[in-house]
Amino acid sequence: SQQGEEDPQALSIQEGENATMNCSYKTSINNLQWYRQNSGRGLVHLILIRSNEREKHSGRLRVTLDTSKKSSSLLITASRAADTASYFCATDYTSGTYKYIFGTGTRLKVLA
């Protein structure tokens, strides 16, 4: 079945640096979502980008979508220790029913 795969699997950066993580998927999508998971707040929705959108911003987050390459990227600018978490992309999948499938995640560690 279709699934997003995040790259890299793990990323360690210094506070203040930018963090970029990528998601690749296999089949055409209508929407793609990014989620963050940390021990304090659980899984939290960050951004939803539709297939007809190329870029979306939310605060320090910037998401791009390239449907020709079947890939999306999440950029976190000026990272903070509080951004330490796992980040997942979720791609929609329609085959009789409509659902989202989560990728394997990128574990981001921001060092103070």
Next chain:
Amino acid sequence: EAGVAQSPRYKIIEKRQSVAFWCNPISGHATLYWYQQILGQGPKLLIQFQNNGVVDDSQLPKDRFSAERLKGVDSTLKIQPAKLEDSAVYLCASSLTTTAEQFFGPGTRLTVL
């Protein structure tokens, strides 16, 4: 606005025992999901409800797992009998529609000994 509630938060059982998890979604959310998340992996969808009807349960091990959503609100997920490989965090989520963002509960961490 109240979030998605789940209970219990932690559960330890022996293999072959039964266990049940409860979820109360955000009021007005028609779609409810149960996910299984094994350590180091992304959430895997077990079952998806639209109101009180099942719309996807293709990855639910139906020989041991069952779920229901009575009156289109609360939901329970049951495992009977449990196996060692069922050790995971079970997440409940809800959304207004199937395409909208999902709101997750804190999860239930299940350990099967």
